[in-house]
Amino acid sequence: xxxxxxxxxxxxxxxxxxxxxxLQRRTDNGWAEIAxxxxxxxxxxxxxxxxEQWRTGTYRLIFDTAAYLGRDAFFPEVIVVFAVADxxxxxxxxxxxxxxxxxxxxxx
Numbered sequence: 001x002x003x004x005x006x007x008x009x010x011x012x013x014x015x016x017x018x019x020x021x022x023l024q025r026r027t028d029n030g031w032a033e034i035a036x037x038x039x040x041x042x043x044x045x046x047x048x049x050x051x052e053q054w055r056t057g058t059y060r061l062i063f064d065t066a067a068y069l070g071r072d073a074f075f076p077e078v079i080v081v082f083a084v085a086d087x088x089x090x091x092x093x094x095x096x097x098x099x100x101x102x103x104x105x106x107x108x
Contacts, residue, residue: 001092002049002054002087002088002091003023003043003048003049003059003092003093004044004046004047004090004091004092004093005021005039005045005046005090005092005093005094006039006042006043006045006092006095006107007019007039007042007043007062007063007094007095007097008043008094008096009019009068009096009097009098010060010095010097010098010101011099012097014043015039015041015042015043015044016039016043017039017040017041017042017043018038018039018067018068019038019039019043019053019063019064019067019068019075020036020037020038020063020064020067021034021036021038021039021045021061021062021063021064021082022035022036022061022062022064022079023048023049023060023061023062024059024060024062024093025037025053025057025059026057026058026060028048029101031043031060032063034049034050034053034054034059035048035049035050035053036085040079041104042049043089052079054084054102055084055087056081056084056085056086056087057083057084058081058083059081059082059083059084060079060080060081060082061080061082061093061095061098062077062078062079063077063078063079063080063095064077065077065078065102068097069097069099073099074099074100075100075101075102076101078095078097078102078104080093080095080104082106090108091108092097092106092107092108093104093105093106093107094107
């Protein structure tokens with residue numbers, strides 16, 4: 001498994017605990033669910049993708065931010081789409097979250 005994520009709450013200055021994150025891979029028929037998990041007490045999610053599901057392709061992380069930010073969240077869901085060219089290389093895709101904005105990047 002070569003994917004991890006980390007959600008940081010920029011407004012509170014701390015990790016975002018318990019955020020549901022789903023991973024999907026693009027297929028010829030749409031998107032296939034690959035993994036589903038929640039961030040830990042440090043806002044991290046790692047070792048959650050089955051090795052046999054991790055390969056070259058286009059993926060998306062779906063962060064359920066409404067459950068964390070509240071039902072009136074401006075961004076109730078954040079979707080990050082990215083490409084995997086080398087499935088043997090570790091990828092870290094963090095999310096920095098606040099009530100009215102977010103950012104992401106390729107981490108290490």
